[in-house]
Each structure stands twice: as C-alpha cells, then as structure tokens.
Amino acid sequence: MTTAMVTGASAGLGSEYVKQLAATGWDVIVVARDAARLEEAAQxxxxxxxxxxxxxxxxxxxxxxxxxxxxLRDPARPVDLLVNNAGMGTGRGFLESDLETQDRNLEVMVRALMVLTHAAGEAMVARGSGSILNVSSIAARTASGTYSAHKAWVDTFTRGLARRLRGTGVTATVVRPGLVRTEFHDRAGLDFSDKPSFVWLKTETVVRSSLRAAKKGRVTVIPSLRYKLAWVISSLLP
Ligand SMILES: NC(=O)c1ccc[n+]([C@@H]2O[C@H](COP(=O)([O-])OP(=O)(O)OC[C@H]3O[C@@H](n4cnc5c(N)ncnc54)[C@H](OP(=O)(O)O)[C@@H]3O)[C@@H](O)[C@H]2O)c1
Known part of the structure; x- marks a missing residue:
C-alpha cells in the first residue's frame, strides 16, 4: 500500500483529493484544522x-x-505522495486587510508548504521514490495582491525543485487551477455570483488531471483547455 498526505483535506479540493486517492487504493493522512470534518473525510x-x-x-x-x-520524516511510516493543498483567499486588497491575516496566509500558503516539501522531499530522495503535488493557481499569472504573489512563489518554487529532483526518483508537480466551486470564495467573503457558469471547474476535474500529471511526473498542469488558453493569452499580454 502507498500512503498520501493531503493538507486542507477537510473541504473543497482537499476532500476530493482524499476521495480519488482512496478510490485508487491509497492510504491517506488528512491534515487541516477542523478535526470533526477530517474524521468525516477519514471515515x-x-x-x-x-x-x-x-x-x-x-x-x-x-x-x-x-x-x-x-x-513526513518518520522512516517507519513513509509517505509516498504529499499534496500541499491548504490555502485561502484574502478577500480584500493588501492595505485594506490587517497584517495579521496577511501574515497567517503567508505562513499557510508559502512557509508551511516549503517546510513540508523539505521534510517530504528529503525522506523521498533517501528512499529513491515519491511525489510532491503543490496547488498553485491561475492567479499566479496575475498581479493581484498577496494571494497571486504566494501562488507565483509556489509555481516558481515547484518548477525549480522539479529540475533539482531529476534522476532521484522523486517528482514535483504544480497545478494551476482556474475558478473551482469550493468553499474558498465564501470563506474569503468574495461574491463571485456574477461569474458565468463556463468559468467554473469541478473539483473532480481539477483533482483527476492533477493526480494524473503527478503520476506521470509532469512538472506543471493546468486543468481544462479554457484555462490553458487563458494562461497562454495572458503571457502574450503586456
Ligand atoms: N477554489 C478556487 O477557485 C481555487 C482556484 C485556484 C486555486 N485554489 C487553491 O486550491 C486550494 C484548496 O482550496 P479550496 O478551493 O479547496 O478551498 P476550501 O474549500 O476553502 O478549502 C480550503 C482547505 O484549506 C484548509 N485550511 C485553511 N486554513 C488552514 C490552516 N491554517 N491550516 C490547515 N488547513 C487550513 C481548510 O481546512 P480547515 O478550515 O479545516 O483548516 C480546507 O480544508 C488552495 O490552495 C487554493 O488557493 C482554489
């Protein structure tokens, strides 16, 4: 049996990662703050x-x-796949939000991801196998506050790591989802109800395509053709 750890596993994309991994025989370790919801996911x-x-x-x-x-470092209980998924939106502009919130979001989406990747990566390289899947966003392409800056950090960090890992048997993949229907926007107090239905991705789609990319050892993945096109077009714009 292989084991996957999923952060932010109590809701949204994280709970879908758990579902799809369990469906294909992975043992899972579920990480988040809400112990009751984690227990439900585990059940x-x-x-x-x-x-x-x-x-x-x-x-x-x-x-x-x-x-x-x-x-993640425990040699007696190896983790074969780490999904760094936990994250949140700020919901306000940088100067309109308090520094405490900004600080916490940075800790979760950047520092924790870095520390967990280091712990998992070291253990995996020592064993000669393993995968790390980091959840970024299409927002990594935009300049819209600290959220897009954090996601750009995740993107650049993962691509650099993937290059350094070549030949070790360990892979790193970054997924750049577009808008996904989860609790993300409500939690951040963002009203996206005016967005047309075609911009929304299903959690199933994002998780399936990113797990497939991680399995193949691909470095980057953008779920859905429409967001692949959006990524390319935005790179051509000033
Ligand atoms: N939804 C989108 O449109 C979208 C688009 C692109 C990228 N993403 C990214 O996808 C990832 C998952 O987001 P989602 O859309 O699934 O949002 P979600 O439904 O709000 O789920 C967020 C998850 O992160 C966990 N989390 C939040 N703060 C945490 C903390 N301090 N410590 C541990 N866990 C924490 C939450 O669990 P607890 O509350 O139980 O801690 C929850 O399980 C995020 O990295 C997000 O940036 C989302």
Whole structure:
C-alpha cells in the first residue's frame, strides 16, 4: 500500500483529493484544522477500503507545521505522495486587510508548504521514490495582491525543485487551477455570483488531471483547455 498526505483535506479540493486517492487504493493522512470534518473525510476513505489517519493541525502555527513535518520524516511510516493543498483567499486588497491575516496566509500558503516539501522531499530522495503535488493557481499569472504573489512563489518554487529532483526518483508537480466551486470564495467573503457558469471547474476535474500529471511526473498542469488558453493569452499580454 502507498500512503498520501493531503493538507486542507477537510473541504473543497482537499476532500476530493482524499476521495480519488482512496478510490485508487491509497492510504491517506488528512491534515487541516477542523478535526470533526477530517474524521468525516477519514471515515469516507475507510469506507473505500483504505486506512486513514486524522492529523489535525493549523498550518499557520509553526509548532503544528513541525509536527506534520515530523510525521513526513518518520522512516517507519513513509509517505509516498504529499499534496500541499491548504490555502485561502484574502478577500480584500493588501492595505485594506490587517497584517495579521496577511501574515497567517503567508505562513499557510508559502512557509508551511516549503517546510513540508523539505521534510517530504528529503525522506523521498533517501528512499529513491515519491511525489510532491503543490496547488498553485491561475492567479499566479496575475498581479493581484498577496494571494497571486504566494501562488507565483509556489509555481516558481515547484518548477525549480522539479529540475533539482531529476534522476532521484522523486517528482514535483504544480497545478494551476482556474475558478473551482469550493468553499474558498465564501470563506474569503468574495461574491463571485456574477461569474458565468463556463468559468467554473469541478473539483473532480481539477483533482483527476492533477493526480494524473503527478503520476506521470509532469512538472506543471493546468486543468481544462479554457484555462490553458487563458494562461497562454495572458503571457502574450503586456
Ligand atoms: N477554489 C478556487 O477557485 C481555487 C482556484 C485556484 C486555486 N485554489 C487553491 O486550491 C486550494 C484548496 O482550496 P479550496 O478551493 O479547496 O478551498 P476550501 O474549500 O476553502 O478549502 C480550503 C482547505 O484549506 C484548509 N485550511 C485553511 N486554513 C488552514 C490552516 N491554517 N491550516 C490547515 N488547513 C487550513 C481548510 O481546512 P480547515 O478550515 O479545516 O483548516 C480546507 O480544508 C488552495 O490552495 C487554493 O488557493 C482554489
């Protein structure tokens, strides 16, 4: 059996990662703050015939991040796939939001992702196998506040890491989803109800195509043709 750790596994894309991984026989470790929702995700996975470990942690708290990193380093219980998925929108412009929120978002989406990638990457390279899948965003292409800056960091970081990992048996993949129907926008207080239906992706689509890309060891993946085109067109614009 192979084991995957998914951060932000209590909702949205994270719970879909757990579902699809469990459906293909992966044991799972689910990480997020909401222990009750993690337990529900774990129960669903167990119902699919795999083992599921519940690991409540706030990735905005350094001591919690270190506990998760320790779990990834444990040689007795190897983790074969790390999905760094936890994240959130700020919902306001930089100067309109408080610095405390900005600081926490940076800790979760950048620092925790870096620390967990380091812990998992070291253990995987020592074993000669493993995959890391980092969730960025199409927003990495735009200059719209700290969220897009964090996602651009994840994108650049993962592509550089993938190059350094060549020949080790370990791969790193970054996924750049467009808009996905999850709790993300409500949590951030963003009203996107005026967006046309064609811009919305299903969690199933994003998760399926990113897991396929990670399995093949691809470095980048943009789920759906429309967002691939959006990425290319935006790169041609001033
Ligand atoms: N939805 C979109 O349109 C979209 C587009 C592009 C990229 N993304 C990215 O996709 C990823 C998943 O987002 P989503 O759309 O699935 O949003 P979501 O439905 O709001 O889920 C976010 C997940 O992150 C977890 N999380 C938030 N803060 C955390 C913390 N401090 N510590 C640990 N876990 C934390 C939440 O769990 P708890 O509350 O239980 O901690 C939840 O499981 C994010 O990285 C997001 O930036 C989303």
């Amino acid at each position: 669903r996975a167990r119902g699919q015939g795999v083992t599921a470990e519940v690991f409540p942690a706030d990735l905005g708290v350094r001591a919690d991040v270190e506990r998760v990193a320790e779990r």
